[in-house]
Amino acid sequence: IERTFSILKPDATERNLTGAVNAVIEKAGLRIIAQRRIRMTRDQAETFYAVHKARPFFGELVDFMISGPVVVQVLEGEGAIAKYREVMGATDPAKAADGTIRKLYARSVGENSVHGSDAPETAAQEIAQFFSGNDIAG
Numbered sequence: 644i645e646r647t648f649s650i651l652k653p654d655a656t657e658r659n660l661t662g663a664v665n666a667v668i669e670k671a672g673l674r675i676i677a678q679r680r681i682r683m684t685r686d687q688a689e690t691f692y693a694v695h696k697a698r699p700f701f702g703e704l705v706d707f708m709i710s711g712p713v714v715v716q717v718l719e720g721e722g723a724i725a726k727y728r729e730v731m732g733a734t735d736p737a738k739a740a741d742g743t744i745r746k747l748y749a750r751s752v753g754e755n756s757v758h759g760s761d762a763p764e765t766a767a768q769e770i771a772q773f774f775s776g777n778d779i780a781g
């Protein structure tokens with residue numbers, strides 16, 4: 644059974660969408676086995692998105708991620724990484740499939756409501772950045 648890391652981004656918490664997004668996650672068969680609402684520090688956001696450091700939107704992305712509270716989560720399920728990417732939909736909500744979280748809720752390619760890990764290595768690394776073993780009840 645696989646685990647993935649999820650973030651409900653500031654545009655989602657601002658609109659009180661934690662429950663609505665969680666309903667889509669759970670309906671897809673993913674189990675929320677850890678969850679915490681936090682304000683990311685600039686350091687945490689820069690570390691988290693370090694892979695995008697050279698991109699022109701990096702500064703904007705980090706500013707957005709610290710603009711309000713986020714909900715960090717660990718999701719568990721069969722093929723959880725790919726399944727959650729499917730449930731999230733395309734990065735740009737204009738290209739996201741019907742019924743996906745981003746199609747339903749995202750405002751733009753930047754303010755796109757959710758993050759999900761893209762591979763087993765990044766999932767493990769991202770979970771470890773925000774959760775210790777004791778915080779996860781599978």
Ligand code: GTP
Binds near residue numbers: 695703753757758
């Ligand atoms: P994540 O799950 O958040 O990693 O999204 P993703 O894997 O679908 O997209 P990617 O890793 O390519 O980009 C990471 C994040 O950077 C996106 O989710 C967006 O929030 C942001 N981003 C990507 N492209 C743009 C852009 O052109 N402009 C802005 N402002 N943000 C962008």
Ligand code: MG
Binds near residue numbers: 761
């Ligand atoms: Mg990504």
